[in-house]
Amino acid sequence: MKSLSRDRLWSIAVLLPSVVLLAVFVYGFIARTVYVSLTDWGNDPAQALALDPIIRWVGLANYGELFTGFLQGRFRQELVSTIFFTLFFILGCLGLGLGLALVLDRNPKGEGLWRTIFLFPMSLSFIVTGTIWRWMLQPQGGLNQFPTALGLPAGSFGWLSSTDAIWRFDWNALPLLTASVVGLVLIFLAVRAARAGDRTRAIVAGACAALLLGWALFVGPNVKLLPAPELHGFNLALIGIIVAAVWQMSGYTMALYLAGLRGIPEELREAAKVDGANDFGMYRHVIFPLLAPITLSAMIILGHISLKIFDLVYAMAGPDNTATSVPALNMYLTSFRQNQFALGAAIGTILLILVAFVIVPYLSSSFRSEEGHA
Amino acid sequence: MKSLTKKALLIAAALTVTGTASAAGKLEIFSWWAGDEGPALDALVKLYKQRYPAVAVDNATVSGGAGTNAKAVLKTRMLGGTPPDSFQAHAGQELIGTWVVANRMEDLRSVFQSEGWTKVFPQDVITLLSSKGGIWSVPVNVHRSNVMWYNPAKLRQWGVTAPKTWNEFLTTCATLKRKGVAAPLVVGENWTQQHLWESVMIGSLGSQGWESLWSGRTKFTDPKVVSAFATFGRVMDCANKDASGLSWQQASDRIVDGTSAFNVMGDWAAGYFTTTKKLQPNTGFGWAASPSTTGTFVMLADSFGLPKGAKNRTEALNWLKLMGSKAGQDAFNPLKGSIAARTDSDLSKYNTYSKSAATDWKRNKIVGSMVHGAVAPESFMSAFGAIIDQFVASKNAQGAAAAAQQLATRAGIGQ
Numbered sequence: 170m171k172s173l174s175r176d177r178l179w180s181i182a183v184l185l186p187s188v189v190l191l192a193v194f195v196y197g198f199i200a201r202t203v204y205v206s207l208t209d210w211g212n213d214p215a216q217a218l219a220l221d222p223i224i225r226w227v228g229l230a231n232y233g234e235l236f237t238g239f240l241q242g243r244f245r246q247e248l249v250s251t252i253f254f255t256l257f258f259i260l261g262c263l264g265l266g267l268g269l270a271l272v273l274d275r276n277p278k279g280e281g282l283w284r285t286i287f288l289f290p291m292s293l294s295f296i297v298t299g300t301i302w303r304w305m306l307q308p309q310g311g312l313n314q315f316p317t318a319l320g321l322p323a324g325s326f327g328w329l330s331s332t333d334a335i336w337r338f339d340w341n342a343l344p345l346l347t348a349s350v351v352g353l354v355l356i357f358l359a360v361r362a363a364r365a366g367d368r369t370r371a372i373v374a375g376a377c378a379a380l381l382l383g384w385a386l387f388v389g390p391n392v393k394l395l396p397a398p399e400l401h402g403f404n405l406a407l408i409g410i411i412v413a414a415v416w417q418m419s420g421y422t423m424a425l426y427l428a429g430l431r432g433i434p435e436e437l438r439e440a441a442k443v444d445g446a447n448d449f450g451m452y453r454h455v456i457f458p459l460l461a462p463i464t465l466s467a468m469i470i471l472g473h474i475s476l477k478i479f480d481l482v483y484a485m486a487g488p489d490n491t492a493t494s495v496p497a498l499n500m501y502l503t504s505f506r507q508n509q510f511a512l513g514a515a516i517g518t519i520l521l522i523l524v525a526f527v528i529v530p531y532l533s534s535s536f537r538s539e540e541g542h543a
Numbered sequence: 544m545k546s547l548t549k550k551a552l553l554i555a556a557a558l559t560v561t562g563t564a565s566a567a568g569k570l571e572i573f574s575w576w577a578g579d580e581g582p583a584l585d586a587l588v589k590l591y592k593q594r595y596p597a598v599a600v601d602n603a604t605v606s607g608g609a610g611t612n613a614k615a616v617l618k619t620r621m622l623g624g625t626p627p628d629s630f631q632a633h634a635g636q637e638l639i640g641t642w643v644v645a646n647r648m649e650d651l652r653s654v655f656q657s658e659g660w661t662k663v664f665p666q667d668v669i670t671l672l673s674s675k676g677g678i679w680s681v682p683v684n685v686h687r688s689n690v691m692w693y694n695p696a697k698l699r700q701w702g703v704t705a706p707k708t709w710n711e712f713l714t715t716c717a718t719l720k721r722k723g724v725a726a727p728l729v730v731g732e733n734w735t736q737q738h739l740w741e742s743v744m745i746g747s748l749g750s751q752g753w754e755s756l757w758s759g760r761t762k763f764t765d766p767k768v769v770s771a772f773a774t775f776g777r778v779m780d781c782a783n784k785d786a787s788g789l790s791w792q793q794a795s796d797r798i799v800d801g802t803s804a805f806n807v808m809g810d811w812a813a814g815y816f817t818t819t820k821k822l823q824p825n826t827g828f829g830w831a832a833s834p835s836t837t838g839t840f841v842m843l844a845d846s847f848g849l850p851k852g853a854k855n856r857t858e859a860l861n862w863l864k865l866m867g868s869k870a871g872q873d874a875f876n877p878l879k880g881s882i883a884a885r886t887d888s889d890l891s892k893y894n895t896y897s898k899s900a901a902t903d904w905k906r907n908k909i910v911g912s913m914v915h916g917a918v919a920p921e922s923f924m925s926a927f928g929a930i931i932d933q934f935v936a937s938k939n940a941q942g943a944a945a946a947a948q949q950l951a952t953r954a955g956i957g958q
Contacts, residue, residue: 212953213639213643214920214954215955217641219644220645220647239945239949240926240950243929307788327784328788330788330789332784332932486787489732489785489928491928492932505615508641508922524611
């Protein structure tokens with residue numbers, strides 16, 4: 170029992186409170202939420218808020234309702250919106266952040282001031298950002314009035330109020346689409362593995378791809394999730410929210426990239442120049458590859474922010490605008506306005522799973538690299 | 544030395560006053576009346592303090608329009624076992640469908656009888672406040688939802704009059720469109736569209752049909768309801784396309800500046816026109832019952848109830864008695880811009896619009912508003928917004944009616 174030295178006891182005693190608090194208030198509540206999502210709490214209004222409600226176990230019925238229920242079209246649109254939002258939000262932040270960082274890396278005049286200005290939006294809360302941008306994107310004011318300053322007619326784009334959508338697809342085709350996309354990715358992996366000479370890997374990936382594509386071709390078209398076609402797509406009203414979100418977070422990616430750029434040793438750049446690389450070639454072959462880990466961590470941070478975004482949308486477009494709604498908003502409304510606690514918990518659980526998709530690979534890779542360093 | 548003893552005496556006096564106050568009791572009232580509505584509530588609280596000077600009133604206001612934030616706070620307090628002594632709720636199903644069905648409220652029928660309220664409140668209102676043999680809240684004010692607002696000067700310029708029926712409205716709409724008015728009707732964010740839907744529905748079904756819709760005798764899938772949905776679709780074709788970006792005030796502004804001709808909104812718009820926009824009733828802004836609803840008063844009311852387990856039950860009952868009294872309602876309503884729920888209120892205190900509303904209140908058939916919580920429980924109201932959004936995008940009346948029926952079944956309407 171030598172391992173239980175005073176130091177060790179001390180460290181355990183110091184850590185224990187946080188471990189207990191985390192266990193109860195994070196993991197305990199996650200477990201509780203998942204449990205509630207498998208019951209019918211709130212589906213009967215008389216039981217929702219009763220002193221001693223009767224709560225029955227219903228298994229996965231709430232999840233079935235969300236993905237195939239007639240009334241839950243709003244949730245499905247929100248899932249689609251979230252995916253588009255995440256995509257454009259991350260691309261926008263990375264692009265703008267990298268651009269700004271590259272400009273600042275050239276040591277312009279007053280660099281410190283610019284850095285502060287670009288980073289400043291991040292110090293605001295999403296509620297403040299949302300309120301400001303709501304003014305800017307009003308139908309009759311702000312951005313739409315901007316062209317009149319140059320003598321042009323005012324714009325008429327419904328930044329937050331448009332009800333148009335592009336890239337629409339039928340929700341019924343979702344299994345088919347998913348199977349096809351995953352199948353194509355597996356084929357790509359199989360081909361790569363075959364080229365690299367990894368035979369077992371190529372065969373496994375190829376077989377899975379064939380199975381999926383076969384299913385997509387022969388069974389997929391017959392799967393009907395909903396009685397009628399239901400179209401979901403990228404709502405144009407989301408553009409306004411993406412603009413505001415990018416405005417807020419691109420300074421952060423700029424800071425990350427700038428740190429990355431400053432971390433690249435001058436010798437590497439000089440070596441590249443000696444080897445005859447021009448500016449473009451140096452960025453393409455030397456600097457960008459070195460920034461890849463930064464891109465990954467920025468994507469992880471931005472990804473989970475965008476999946477759980479709530480306040481920005483609430484402030485900009487209000488809670489009842491289905492064209493701009495996101496699952497987190499629906500979870501709040503379902504739980505605390507409709508009193509459907511089980512359904513709200515199910516939406517929360519789905520959000521948790523989505524966030525886990527983003528976070529877990531990152532955590533495992535960072536753990537692995539930490540072990541590597543140790 | 545003299546001033547010192549004086550001070551000591553004063554402090555001692557102050558201490559005894561606060562001491563007796565805490566001994567005599569406390570009252571916590573929970574509402575979402577902040578901002579513009581704050582002074583009206585203050586007037587009531589002042590009146591209460593005059594009558595019960597020993598009671599310390601704790602005004603727990605959670606700001607946020609229509610109580611969106613307050614209701615969430617209230618839920619956590621009720622579920623956590625610390626209910627406020629009396630809380631605000633929209634009169635009718637919003638309270639009944641949430642708290643009464645959960646057996647969390649006290650029946651106030653005995654108070655209604657002892658105070659003689661069953662005679663001074665219209666019978667239709669008592670019906671809306673009742674369920675399961677009880678009366679569940681005291682309405683302190685009444686607003687009318689089915690009002691169509693317009694700009695009289697602009698209408699004269701266009702050569703049209705306020706339409707009396709929805710068919711006439713569609714003809715007027717076509718005329719105005721020919722004259723270059725892009726959006727004859729202005730609507731705002733989602734709830735104002737539901738507000739319009741309600742007026743179209745009552746206009747098409749009649750007050751009887753509307754009542755049987757909420758008692759479950761008529762289904763949403765009934766052909767009459769489906770065709771009313773279709774009418775709503777045609778009405779929405781007359782409306783602006785940037786609706787979801789507008790608050791109700793911004794929508795009302797378009798009546799004032801003449802971008803649009805009509806707006807269906809509750810009568811808080813009258814307060815906005817007179818107080819904020821400094822317009823004169825009948826010349827600066829005009830109003831009529833929304834098309835096809837003349838003779839019907841679609842009402843919504845703010846009311847207060849008594850939760851089971853309230854800590855200061857006696858004080859809360861006194862509060863409720865004050866709210867239902869003539870003095871209380873006449874102190875509150877002129878400031879709030881609403882009318883008294885009692886039929887014997889002092890009309891000299893009200894403005895031109897409110898006087899006309901109060902006259903209609905006594906004569907008209909009274910039905911409850913859906914979007915403002917009188918006839919439908921929260922679980923229906925909140926999810927119905929998505930159905931309206933989908934309908935406005937798809938104009939599929941059959942689909943919207945079917946969805947609404949499923950929602951009604953889930954919310955337990957007509958059971």
